[in-house]
Amino acid sequence: MHVVVRPAQQLWLFLPPRRRREEIVVPYDGSASLGHVVQSLGVPLTEVAPPAVDGAPSEVTRRPHEAAVIELEPPPRPQPLPDGARFLLDVHLGSLARRLRLLGVDTAYDNPADDDELVERAGRERRVLLTQDRGLLMRRTLRAGAYVRGHGADAQLADVLDRFAPPLAPWTRCSACNGELARVPKDEVVDLLEPGTRRCYERFSRCRTCGRVYWRGAHGRRLDAVVADALRTRPS
Numbered sequence: 001m002h003v004v005v006r007p008a009q010q011l012w013l014f015l016p017p018r019r020r021r022e023e024i025v026v027p028y029d030g031s032a033s034l035g036h037v038v039q040s041l042g043v044p045l046t047e048v049a050p051p052a053v054d055g056a057p058s059e060v061t062r063r064p065h066e067a068a069v070i071e072l073e074p075p076p077r078p079q080p081l082p083d084g085a086r087f088l089l090d091v092h093l094g095s096l097a098r099r100l101r102l103l104g105v106d107t108a109y110d111n112p113a114d115d116d117e118l119v120e121r122a123g124r125e126r127r128v129l130l131t132q133d134r135g136l137l138m139r140r141t142l143r144a145g146a147y148v149r150g151h152g153a154d155a156q157l158a159d160v161l162d163r164f165a166p167p168l169a170p171w172t173r174c175s176a177c178n179g180e181l182a183r184v185p186k187d188e189v190v191d192l193l194e195p196g197t198r199r200c201y202e203r204f205s206r207c208r209t210c211g212r213v214y215w216r217g218a219h220g221r222r223l224d225a226v227v228a229d230a231l232r233t234r235p236s
C-alpha cells in the first residue's frame with residue numbers, strides 16, 4: 001500500500017534530500033492517521049495548513065485511503081493567532097527574544113528550561129512556542145508552536161514578523177526580562193546613571209518587573225536599526 005504526498009517547496013527543508021521533490025510515493029500501512037504520515041516525513045504539523053486529500057480538506061486525525069493524493073502547503077502568512085501575539089522561545093533563540101521584546105512583543109524566554117517544561121509552559125500561558133527543534137514541535141501535548149526559519153537573529157526576526165505580523169510597540173518592554181516599561185522622571189534614576197548618560201539624556205523608562213532603567217541611547221544604533229527595519233518592512 002502507498003499514498004502520494006505533494007509537498008509545497010517551502011516545506012522541502014523538512015524533508016530528507018532524496019524526498020525533496022514535487023511528488024513522493026510513501027509506503028503506507030493502512031492504519032496511520034494523516035497527521036502521522038506527515039510527521040513521519042519530518043514535517044511538524046505546526047508547519048502545514050490542513051492538508052488536502054484528493055483535492056478536499058481533511059482532518060489530520062483521519063486515515064488516508066490507499067493511493068490517496070495528499071497536498072501539503074505551509075500555513076497562510078500572516079497566520080492568525082487566536083490567543084494574541086504571545087511567544088515562548090527555546091533556549092537557542094535568546095538573541096531573537098531580545099529583538100522581539102525590543103519591538104514590544106510579549107516574549108517569554110527562560111534559560112535553562114527543559115523540553116517538558118517548555119511545552120507545559122507554552123500551554124499554561126497560551127503562548128506560541130518558537131523553536132528550530134522539530135522534535136519539540138512534534139510533541140503531542142504542544143498546543144501551538146512554530147519553526148523559526150533562518151540562521152542568525154536578523155533573519156529569524158524577519159521570519160517571525162512575516163509569519164505572524166504581531167502588533168509592534170517599540171521601546172515599551174524590557175529586553176532583559178519581558179516586563180513592561182513605565183516612564184520615570186530623571187531625578188528618580190539620576191543616581192543610577194553614568195555621568196555621560198546623565199548629561200546627554202532626559203527621557204527615561206524603568207522596567208516595572210526588574211527595575212532596569214532604559215533610555216533611547218541605551219541600546220545603541222544597532223538596535224535602533226533593528227526597530228527601524230521592522231517598522232519599515234512590516235506588511236500593511
Ligand SMILES: [Zn+2]
Binds near residue numbers: 177179209210212
Ligand atoms: Zn525587566
